[in-house]
Amino acid sequence: MGKEFDIHELNIQPQAGVIGVFSRLNYKPWYAIAEFVDNSTQSFYSHQEELAEQGIDGVDIHITYDADKDILTIVDTAFGMELEDFSRAVKIDSPPEDKSGRNEYGMGLKTAASWFGNIWSVRSTRLGSDNEYYTEINIPELRQNNLNSVSIRRTKVDPTLHGTTIIIRDITKKVGSPRTKNKITELLKSMYRRDLNSGLVRIEYDGEPLYYDDHDCLSFRNRTWRKDLEFLFEFDGQIHCVTGFVGILAHGGFGRAGFALFRRNRVVVGGEDFNYKPEEIFGQAQSTIAHKLFGELDLDDFPVNQAKDGFVWDDGLEEEFIKQLKSHIEEYIKIAKITNKDREKEESTSKEVSDNVQSQVKDTISRSFGGTIHQSEPTIFDSVIQTAVDENISELTLYREYQTEQNNQPEQIDDKVREYPIQLDGASKCTISVQWTLGNASTWIKVNSEEDGSKASIQLNINHPFFKPFSEKEDFKLVLEKFAIAFALAEIRVKKNANEDGSVSPSAFRNHINEYLRKLTDED
Secondary structure (H helix, E strand, O other), rough: OEEEEEEEEOOOOHHHHHHHHHHHHHOOOHHHHHHHHHHHHHHHHHHHHHHHOOOOOEEEEEEEEEOOOOOEEEEEEOOOOOOOHHHHHHHHOOOOOOOOOOOOOOOHHHHHHHHHEEEEEEEEEOOOOOOOEEEEEEHHHHHHHOOOOEEEEEOOOOOOOOOOEEEEEOOOOOOOHHHHHHHHHHHHHOHHHHHHHHEEEEEOOOOOOOOOOOOOOEEEOOOEEEEEEEEEEOOOEEEEEEEEEEEEEEEOOOOOOEEEEEOOOOEEOOOOOOOOOOOHHOOOOOOOOOHEEEEEEEOOOOEEEOOOOOOOOOOOOOHHHHHHHHHOOOOHHHHOOOOHHHHHHHHHHHHHHHHHHHHHHHHHHHHHHHOOOOOOOOHHHHHHHHHHHOOOOHHHHHHHHHHHOOOOOOOOOOOOOEEEEEOOOOOOOOEEEEEEEEEEOOOOOEEOOOOOEEEEEEEEEEEOOHHHHHHOOOHHHHHHHHHHHHHHHHHHHHHHHOOOOOOOHHHHHHHHHHHHHHOOOOOO
C-alpha cells in the first residue's frame, strides 16, 4: 500500500440511505454475483488492446466467501478505474457513457453489494496510473446520520498495478451452505461459458476454477443434430435478430435440455435446471422434447431488465419470438419427439433393410444381365413422358429441369454405399453405387456418372412426399433401388447418344428404361 495522498468527497444524491432499499430487490445470489463479474469482464474487454500491450492476455476473477468472518470478496485483474469511473460506480443513477456493454445500467455494483450486505467497500487502480481509489459504504451509518455523501481516498501506488477489489461485510444474504454454493458455481459456469471457454476469462470461486463442458449432440440418420440459426423478425415496428444454434442432446436430461438465452455473450436466462422451455415448443415437462431439445440463442437487441436476469417482453414480443423460433426448428422438434426406443429400432431396421436390399438386388443383377437386352412392354414411366409430350414440354426443357433439380444435394442418412457391378451389352461395364438420403421435398433422385459411363452414383431421397409413406418398408426400398438403377443406366445410354445441342429423345430414354426394368425383374 502506498502513501495516502488526499480525500475526495462525493455527493451521491439522493441521500445515501436510499441505497439500503436495494436489499429488498428480488435478486438471486448468482445474479447478484454476476453483476460484479459483468463489471470485471467488461473492464477487460473494453481495454483488451491496452492490456495486451503490457503482455496481459486475460483477466482473473476471484470470488471468496468467508463464512466465519461473514465476508464476501471479489477481486479482479481487469483494467481498473480512475476517479471518474470510480465515482460513477458508487454514485446512484450514473450509467456509463457507453451503454453497449454488460454494465449498461451502471447500477450493478451498488445494487448487488447493498443487496448482499450492510457494509461494502471498493478499491481500484487503473493500469498505468499511480492512483488507487478506495471508499466504504456503511448503510446503517448513512441512514442513521442522514448522509448523502461518501469519502473517496486516493493513494499513490505502483502504476503497473491494476484491477478492482470489492469486500462486503455484515452479510444479510447467506451463501455459505454447500447447496447454495453448488448452485452459484454451476450457474456462473453456465452464465459465462463463452468467456470461460475462450480462455481469456478465468473465474475462481473459493479457490475452485470454474469450467464449462459443452453438451454432445445426437448422431442419428448419419448426421449430427446441431445447426446454426440466424433469422430476423419484425415486432412493433422494430427488427429483431436471433442467432445461435439448436441441437438435440446425445444424452438427454431435463436439466440440460432447453435454451440458454444470451445477451452480449452472457446468459440472461438459462443454466442447469433454469433453461428456457416455452410450452409451445417443449410441451409438458414429461415430454421427450423437454429432455432432448437444447441450444443457445443470442438476443442482443431484446430489452433486458435491470437485474439482467430476464427479458422485458410481456408486450407480445415473447409470443412472437416463440412463434418465429418454432418455425425455424420444426425438423429438430420432430426428431426430439422420437423416443430412444423408437430411434434404436429405426437404426436397427435401417441396417437390416439395407443389407437385405443389397443382397436381393445383387441376386437380381447377377441373373438379369447375362444376355441381350430386349424391348419390353410400356410401363407407368411411359405415361409420365407422354404427358410431357402432350403438354408441348420440349425434351431439352424437361432434361434441363431435371438436371437443375439434381443440383440440390441431399443429406446422407445411411453411411452404407451399396455397389453393383453390371455387365452391359457387349464389353461395356458399369459400376452403380446407391445410397439412401434424407433430402428436400423436391428432389427424389440424384445421379452422377462418369463421361465414359463406367461408373455412376445414385442418391435416393426417401424424404420425398411420394416415397416417404413407404420409406421403412423393405419391399418398397427393393423396388425403388431397382428402378433407380434402371433409371441411371438409361440416362447413361441416352447421354452417350445425345444430339449436338444436348437434347435427348424421350422415346430413346423410354425404350432404354423399359429394357433395364425388364432385366431387373425377379422373373427368370
